[in-house]
Amino acid sequence: MNQPIAAEAWVATELGDPGKVLARQNIEVRPPGPGEIRVAVRAFCLNFNDIDVIKGRYTTMPLPAPFVPGMETVGVVESAGPGSEHLIGRRIVGIPMMAFGGYASYAIVDAATALDLPDWISDVDGAALHYPFHLGWFALRERGRLKPGETLLVHAAAGGTGSGALVLGKALGARVIATAGSQEKLAFCTELGADHVINYRDDDWVNQVMELTYGRGVDVAFDAVGGNVTVQTFKCMGFNGRHLMAGFAEDIALEDGDYLSPRPIAYGNFDVCGVCLVYVNDPVGVRRTLGFNWPARSDGQRAHVEILELIRTGRIRTVVGEQIDWADLPNALERMAARQTTGRLVVSTGHHG
Known part of the structure; x- marks a missing residue:
């Protein structure tokens, strides 16, 4: 040992x-x-x-x-x-x-x-549920406060974390608009249950989102892409909307970028919500040493119970x-x-x- x-x-x-x-x-x-x-x-x-x-x-x-x-x-x-x-x-x-x-x-x-x-879940499904659904649960429920009937915009919705947010958003009762970069990926998002799909390579994708929301904008946006996608998404946010900054798939260097202007946030009357998920035993200790706010192990265990029950009852699948x-x-x-x-x-x- x-x-x-x-x-x-x-x-x-x-x-x-x-x-x-x-x-x-x-x-x-x-x-x-x-x-x-x-x-x-x-x-x-x-x-x-x-x-x-x-x-x-x-x-x-x-x-x-x-x-x-x-x-x-x-x-x-x-x-x-x-x-x-x-x-x-x-x-x-x-x-x-x-x-x-x-x-x-x-x-x-x-x-x-x-x-x-639990014994009833395979190794493959156990691996596939972990990050997408725990990150998705933390982002949509904890940070985004997503409610049934609200509209959720999910970027890169055919990818690993995006597909999890799409599936979880539908299970939580949202109307989901999914973006992806090819016809094949858009079809994949439709299979996963997206209500509407948009190719984010289209020049007018922001206008498409606004049309689908009758000009009102979305309640919650799950954005693990960053960069120009984030800047454009600010134009899609509804009053009191919650933009979830969940990653920087476009380019990890964007973590330290200076591409965001306060103006669209201040004038848009929406929230920008940081999303970083690491379960720790001592959140206060992490706050004092690193300056980060990370959830406790007990939070992860509670989320895990909810996620497993959604899988067991067939409301979501990996x-x-x-x-x-x-x-x-x-x-x-x-x-x-x-x-x-x-x-x-x-x-x-x-x-x-």
């Missing part, structure tokens, strides 16, 4: 394009420390943030190569550090420490993020775009970076230890 364990992993040998710099290697995974668990990994999802980390563009968390990417994990807890022994033997979904290390057959996971998976073979992981990341994928891309390790 207190010894390193051998694992197979995808290692970023240097910073660059995933298809060029990722290599399969055998590594040693250290024992878990206080507040940590070591997980025998069964499945995980690929994320845009993984691509940015591998390319060295993620200034929030710059990593020197070599390192193992991967910010999500599903598996069975093999060992635990002090304070987390009660999790040993349980199948969980969680976030690896410091949000990397997940592309491996064993991973060190932050115990504060570990959420139990959106698995592809199941990726271990050997095809770098290529899948390249296709994701080129916007050629839909839904969640889930990698199964074949590990059942």
